[in-house]
Amino acid sequence: MNLLNEIMSRHPNAISFAPGAPNPRLSTSLNLSYYIDVYLKYLQTTHGLSEGESQRVLKEYGPSRGLINGLVKRALRTDHGLDVPERGIIITVGAQEALFLVLRVLFASEADTLAVITPCYVGVLGAARLLDIPIIGLREESEGIHFGDLSEAIEILRAQGRRIRALYVAPDFANPSGTVMSLASRRRLLEIAEAEGLIILEDIAYGFTATPGFEFPLLKVLDRSCSVVMIGTFAKVCLPGARVGFAVADQVVELERGRALLLAEMLASAKSMISVNTSPISQAIVAGMLLENDVSIATLGIEGSKLYQENLTYLLALLDQELSGVTGVSWTKPKGGFFVRMGLPIRADRDLLEHCASTFGVLWTPMADFYLDNTGDREIRLSCSYLTTEQIQIGVERLGLFVRSI
Amino acid sequence: MNLLNEIMSRHPNAISFAPGAPNPRLSTSLNLSYYIDVYLKYLQTTHGLSEGESQRVLKEYGPSRGLINGLVKRALRTDHGLDVPERGIIITVGAQEALFLVLRVLFASEADTLAVITPCYVGVLGAARLLDIPIIGLREESEGIHFGDLSEAIEILRAQGRRIRALYVAPDFANPSGTVMSLASRRRLLEIAEAEGLIILEDIAYGFTATPGFEFPLLKVLDRSCSVVMIGTFAKVCLPGARVGFAVADQVVELERGRALLLAEMLASAKSMISVNTSPISQAIVAGMLLENDVSIATLGIEGSKLYQENLTYLLALLDQELSGVTGVSWTKPKGGFFVRMGLPIRADRDLLEHCASTFGVLWTPMADFYLDNTGDREIRLSCSYLTTEQIQIGVERLGLFVRSI
Numbered sequence: 178m179n180l181l182n183e184i185m186s187r188h189p190n191a192i193s194f195a196p197g198a199p200n201p202r203l204s205t206s207l208n209l210s211y212y213i214d215v216y217l218k219y220l221q222t223t224h225g226l227s228e229g230e231s232q233r234v235l236k237e238y239g240p241s242r243g244l245i246n247g248l249v250k251r252a253l254r255t256d257h258g259l260d261v262p263e264r265g266i267i268i269t270v271g272a273q274e275a276l277f278l279v280l281r282v283l284f285a286s287e288a289d290t291l292a293v294i295t296p297c298y299v300g301v302l303g304a305a306r307l308l309d310i311p312i313i314g315l316r317e318e319s320e321g322i323h324f325g326d327l328s329e330a331i332e333i334l335r336a337q338g339r340r341i342r343a344l345y346v347a348p349d350f351a352n353p354s355g356t357v358m359s360l361a362s363r364r365r366l367l368e369i370a371e372a373e374g375l376i377i378l379e380d381i382a383y384g385f386t387a388t389p390g391f392e393f394p395l396l397k398v399l400d401r402s403c404s405v406v407m408i409g410t411f412a413k414v415c416l417p418g419a420r421v422g423f424a425v426a427d428q429v430v431e432l433e434r435g436r437a438l439l440l441a442e443m444l445a446s447a448k449s450m451i452s453v454n455t456s457p458i459s460q461a462i463v464a465g466m467l468l469e470n471d472v473s474i475a476t477l478g479i480e481g482s483k484l485y486q487e488n489l490t491y492l493l494a495l496l497d498q499e500l501s502g503v504t505g506v507s508w509t510k511p512k513g514g515f516f517v518r519m520g521l522p523i524r525a526d527r528d529l530l531e532h533c534a535s536t537f538g539v540l541w542t543p544m545a546d547f548y549l550d551n552t553g554d555r556e557i558r559l560s561c562s563y564l565t566t567e568q569i570q571i572g573v574e575r576l577g578l579f580v581r582s583i
Numbered sequence: 584m585n586l587l588n589e590i591m592s593r594h595p596n597a598i599s600f601a602p603g604a605p606n607p608r609l610s611t612s613l614n615l616s617y618y619i620d621v622y623l624k625y626l627q628t629t630h631g632l633s634e635g636e637s638q639r640v641l642k643e644y645g646p647s648r649g650l651i652n653g654l655v656k657r658a659l660r661t662d663h664g665l666d667v668p669e670r671g672i673i674i675t676v677g678a679q680e681a682l683f684l685v686l687r688v689l690f691a692s693e694a695d696t697l698a699v700i701t702p703c704y705v706g707v708l709g710a711a712r713l714l715d716i717p718i719i720g721l722r723e724e725s726e727g728i729h730f731g732d733l734s735e736a737i738e739i740l741r742a743q744g745r746r747i748r749a750l751y752v753a754p755d756f757a758n759p760s761g762t763v764m765s766l767a768s769r770r771r772l773l774e775i776a777e778a779e780g781l782i783i784l785e786d787i788a789y790g791f792t793a794t795p796g797f798e799f800p801l802l803k804v805l806d807r808s809c810s811v812v813m814i815g816t817f818a819k820v821c822l823p824g825a826r827v828g829f830a831v832a833d834q835v836v837e838l839e840r841g842r843a844l845l846l847a848e849m850l851a852s853a854k855s856m857i858s859v860n861t862s863p864i865s866q867a868i869v870a871g872m873l874l875e876n877d878v879s880i881a882t883l884g885i886e887g888s889k890l891y892q893e894n895l896t897y898l899l900a901l902l903d904q905e906l907s908g909v910t911g912v913s914w915t916k917p918k919g920g921f922f923v924r925m926g927l928p929i930r931a932d933r934d935l936l937e938h939c940a941s942t943f944g945v946l947w948t949p950m951a952d953f954y955l956d957n958t959g960d961r962e963i964r965l966s967c968s969y970l971t972t973e974q975i976q977i978g979v980e981r982l983g984l985f986v987r988s989i
Contacts, residue, residue, distance in 0.1 A: 182646075204642040205635060209864065210616035229611060236610040236824040240588075270676055270858040277857050281713060303856035307687065418642040420862040450709035451683050452676040452858060456826040456865050458615065 180527065181542060184534055192572035193540040194559040197352060197515050200488075201563070203481050204416050212465025213458070219468055239457045242445040243268025245464040248472055249409075249423050256475040257398050265427025267441045267448065268455050272382060272410035272422035277304045278444040278451070279343075279406055279424060283376060284310050289342035290334055294322050296518070296547035296556070298352045298380070301345045313341070314549040321348060321358030322366060331373060343376040343406075348396055349384035350514025353547050353558040357512065360393050371402035376428075379407045385414050385478035386485045386513040403428050406440065411463045414478035419459040485515060488561040492517060492569050499577035506580045508559075515562035518544065523583050525557045537582075539575035586933065587948060590940055598978035599946040600965040603758060603921050606894075607969070609887050610822050618871025619864070625874055645863045648851040649674025651870040654878055655815075655829050662881040663804050671833025673847045673854065674861050678788060678816035678828035683710045684850045684857070685749075685812055685830060689782060690716050695748035696740055700728050702924070702953035702962070704758045704786070707751045719747070720955040727754060727764030728772060737779060749782040749812075754802055755790035756920025759953055759964040763918065766799050773802060776810035782834075783811045791820050791884035792891045792919040809834050812846065817869045820884035825865040891921060894967040898923060898975050905983035912986045914965075921968035924950065929989050931963045943988075945981035 181195050213235065220231040234244065246266040253259040269275040280291065291305050295314040305312050313334070315326040327344075334340050346366070348358035358366075370377050379396045397407040410422040426440035448454070470476040493510055496517070500506055505522025523529065525543045534540050544556035559576075561569060587601050619641065626637040640650065652672040659665040675681040686697065697711050701720040711718050719740070721732040733750075740746050752772070754764035764772075776783050785802045803813040816828040832846035854860070876882040899916055902923070906912055911928025929935065931949045940946050950962035965982075967975060 198644055201639050201643055205638045207642060209619070209641075213615070232611045233607050235615075236613060236822060237607055238604055238818070238823045270862075273859045274857060300856060300859075307853055307856045412644070416642060417644045418863045420858065420860070447713055450706060450713045451680060452826065453679045453706075454826070456676075456862055457824045458868070459862050459864060462864070 181540070184530060185540060188534040188538070188540065191534050191538045191540050192564070192568050192575060194561070194564070194572055194576075195540050195542045196563045197542075197558075197560045198563050199413050199417055199481065200484055203484065204418070207416060207466075209462055212462045212469070215465035215468050216461040219464070235457050235461055237457070239454045239460070240445070241449040241454050242266075242441065243423070243455055243460065244457055245460045245467075246423075248464050248467050251472045252467060252474045253425070255471065255473045257395055259395065259398050259425075261425050261427050262439070265425060265439045265441045267424050267426065267444045268460060269422045269424060269448065270452050270455050271412055271420045272380065272408050273300050273304070274448070274452060274455075275408045275422050275424035275444075276301060276345075276378070276380075277307075278447050279378060279408070279426065280304055280308055280310055282440070282443050282447050283343055283406075284308065287311075288339040290339055292327070292330055292341045292344040292375075293549075294344075294346055294351070295549060296353050296544055296553055297345065298347065299546050301380075302546075302549075311339075312549060315344075317351075317354055317356055319356070321356060321362040322346065324362075324365065324369075327366075327369065331369075341373070341375050343378050344370070345378040345380065346396070347380040347382065349381065349392070350386055350511060350516075352383065352514070353516045353542070353544060354518055355509050355511025355514045355516050357393065363393060363396055363399055367396060367399055367402070367404060370404035375404070377405045379405050381407060381409050382413050383514040385475060386482050386489075386515070388486065388512065389482075391512070397425060409474070411466075411474075411477075414474055414481055415466050416462065419462050421455060421459050421463045485562055486513065488564065488566065488569060489513070489515075489517075491566055492559065492561040492573065495570060495573040496576075499573050500580055503577075503580050515560050517559045517561070519557050519559060521555050521557060521580065521583065524554050526554070529583075533579050537575045537579040539572050539579060541576075587946070590936060591946060594940040594944070594946065597940050597944045597946050598970070598974050598981060600967070600970070600978055600982075601946050601948045602969045603948075603964075603966045604969050605819050605823050605887065606890055609890065610824070613822060613872075615868055618868045618875070621871035621874050622867040625870070641863050641867055643863070645860045645866070646851070647855040647860050648672075648847065649829070649861055649866065650863055651866045651873075652829075654870050654873050657878045658873060658880045659831065661877065661879045663801055665801065665804055665831075667831050667833050668845070671831060671845045671847045673830050673832065673850045674866060675828045675830060675854065676858050676861050677818055677826045678786065678814050679706050679710070680854070680858060680861075681814045681828050681830035681850075682707060682751075682784070682786075683713075684853050685784060685814070685832065686710055686714055686716060688846070688849050688853050689749055689812075690714065693717075694745040696745055698733070698736060698747045698750040698781075699955075700750075700752060700757070701955060702759050702950055702959055703751065704753065705952050707786075708952075708955075717745075718955060721750075723757075723760055723762055725762070727762060727768040728752065730768075730771065730775075733775065737775075747779070747781050749784050750776070751784045751786065752802070753786040753788065755787065755798070756792055756917060756922075758789065758920070759922045759948070759950060760924055761915050761917025761920045761922050763799065769799065769802055769805055773805055773808070773810060777808035781810070785811050785813045787813060787815045788819050789920040791881060792888050792895075792921070794892065794918065795888075797918070803831060815880070817872075817880075817883075820880055820887055821872050822868065825868050827861060827865050827869045891968055892919065894970065894972065894975060895919070895921075895923075897972055898965065898967040898979065901976060901979040902982075905979050906986055909983075909986050921966050923965040923967070925963050925965060927961050927963060927986065927989065930960050932960070935989075939985050943981045943985040945978050945985060947982075
């Protein structure tokens with residue numbers, strides 16, 4: 178990340194396919210105080226708070242579990258028919274804090290291993306490493322996960338007296354691969370999770386970019402054994418600057434002396450020692466946006482979904498036009514998400530990126546860091562989310578010159 | 584914390600000396616969008632950004648290290664004559680995240696122990712436990728720290744092949760003791776830190792409540808060996824809901840291959856895997872408030888400082904009036920901060936709190952959790968920060984009835 182920022186800052190005129198950030202067009206003109214007022218009025222009319230009391234909610238500390246859990250609950254029911262108890266939801270400082278909290282609380286023993294499908298979102302690998310959690314990589318297949326790798330990993334760990342405690346998966350347009358897990362794979366994965374007692378961490382960050390009507394049900398929706406902890410974010414659908422995400426963690430955890438808590442409540446307890454609570458101001462902005470969009474994350478994400486579909490379609494069409502037939506160069510053709518993954522005939526390392534930036538004026542993300550071994554050394558990630566169509570056009574022309582030069 | 588909230592919610596009419604939160608009077612009427620605009624204008628006039636560019640700073644992701652580091656740097660110079668490089672400052676989700684990050688990055692080996700002075704802020708103990716960091720407690724003395732305990736702890740750990748990696752201290756009106764560390768103790772502590780190579784984590788949360796002209800210099804100001812990492816927050820001085828804190832960590836850390844970073848840069852790298860970045864919206868509000876207050880945290884905190892001084896003086900006067908001469912009851916007389924610490928003749932546990940709430944209508948914080956052993960079992964913490972003078976008056980009357988009944 179720092180490496181990319183540093184190279185980008187030295188090449189301000191390069192077109193950068195590197196940032197996986199949401200498009201600024203979606204957020205720049207948002208009127209923040211308008212949405213805050215919507216939420217304050219909601220607190221006043223629906224929860225009976227006075228003007229002063231609602232201002233206090235906004236400006237004081239708040240509960241570690243969050244303020245807007247009830248609205249997220251409603252949105253998940255509206256969007257996915259998912260019915261989870263409000264107590265099973267925690268509001269976090271982005272999806273990243275949700276991931277970090279879940280890893281911290283779930284992984285209690287050194288025998289607990291995190292399984293990931295590679296290539297894997299670097300935020301998961303980084304959080305696990307920060308917590309000294311061992312990671313095992315499974316290969317990806319066109320339908321999502323290589324089940325042979327999963328079985329093998331379970332057996333190998335079992336023989337060592339260890340286990341997969343949780344498996345991280347982004348079933349819809351994973352970052353960076355763009356892969357969608359098939360319905361059959363979703364069902365099979367849930368069966369294995371139930372049989373093995375492992376937790377599935379389902380990251381739904383890019384699900385909203387699907388063409389309407391062509392989505393698969395969430396793992397959490399298909400889940401009958403409460404094996405899934407779901408992680409979501411408002412950064413991609415509306416406002417990265419708010420830093421608001423959430424986890425659905427309605428697993429019952431037995432404690433000593435017959436007490437039981439939901440996992441989300443244990444996450445809140447851990448959160449009280451990390452960020453104390455998610456800014457009520459940020460939560461108010463997101464809540465106001467939800468209230469103005471039928472309390473639906475899908476509705477809130479419609480404009481973005483269209484934009485990202487258009488950008489992705491445009492990027493794929495241009496790649497076909499400009500790069501087809503170049504020896505050793507291939508790329509994925511995802512149906513949603515922010516990313517296209519491209520294979521090169523040579524090592525895609527820092528030196529190549531530097532050369533590509535200075536000679537051709539175009540940047541991308543080397544994929545080595547998304548893997549646990551060197552299988553991704555010749556792959557790059559192209560993100561279409563942050564660019565205008567004009568930038569995509571110039572960028573692909575430059576990419577064409579670059580790949581023909583190597 | 585949850586226990587207290589739960590008991591408070593069952594006794595809504597009780598006066599609660601429990602919350603150590605800032606007074607709502609200071610924040611309720613703050614106009615958030617006004618301060619955001621101040622910051623946006625500052626970005627436009629001082630940094631040459633266009634209106635659109637400044638809106639993008641507000642609404643997109645930002646750097647993990649923070650956006651307003653330069654303003655915090657200026658404030659520390661104005662308020663304390665402290666000159667630290669901007670690179671040595673990180674902006675965090677409250678002081679708690681700063682603490683968590685510092686503990687995570689500094690404690691690399693199982694041989695590393697955290698020393699605290701008991702009674703100690705529970706957020707430090709909780710963060711260390713969440714990271715499986717061993718903790719050793721040192722007693723407090725009227726001048727701050729019991730140096731005999733410190734020497735002994737150093738020797739004991741050394742004999743075990745371990746060491747004190749860092750010592751957490753709040754030298755000005757510590758939570759919960761209210762103690763101020765003397766100038767001589769500050770100097771002696773810094774000498775020991777330099778000799779032993781240990782890091783001092785200086786929490787400055789309550790320093791702004793000192794009577795003007797009666798402050799001691801910060802440890803960080805006296806520090807000649809770069810032994811001090813300083814941790815601060817904007818929650819207490821202005822706006823808890825923004826969740827903005829910071830750390831000054833300008834220690835040079837040598838990495839492999841001759842690279843060197845400042846500690847704050849390593850904290851930012853860890854932060855990118857926990858909260859990614861502190862909300863730019865929150866940072867903009869705090870920055871606007873700094874810009875409107877001579878870029879001085881002290882100026883920003885003046886109104887609060889007066890309020891807390893008045894509340895504390897009032898609480899202490901009433902305690903003298905209502906509780907003097909009650910056998911076995913004693914209390915501290917701090918010169919600043921939010922807290923008075925009171926000894927009772929009996930165990931101050933959950934049952935006693937429940938009894939006190941239901942029979943006398945007054946609440947306080949049991950202090951057992953601020954200790955590593957049972958020395959605090961008969962102590963309670965009274966906070967004056969969150970209450971009006973009228974509530975303090977009624978509360979102390981009820982406390983008087985309570986302590987005379989035990």
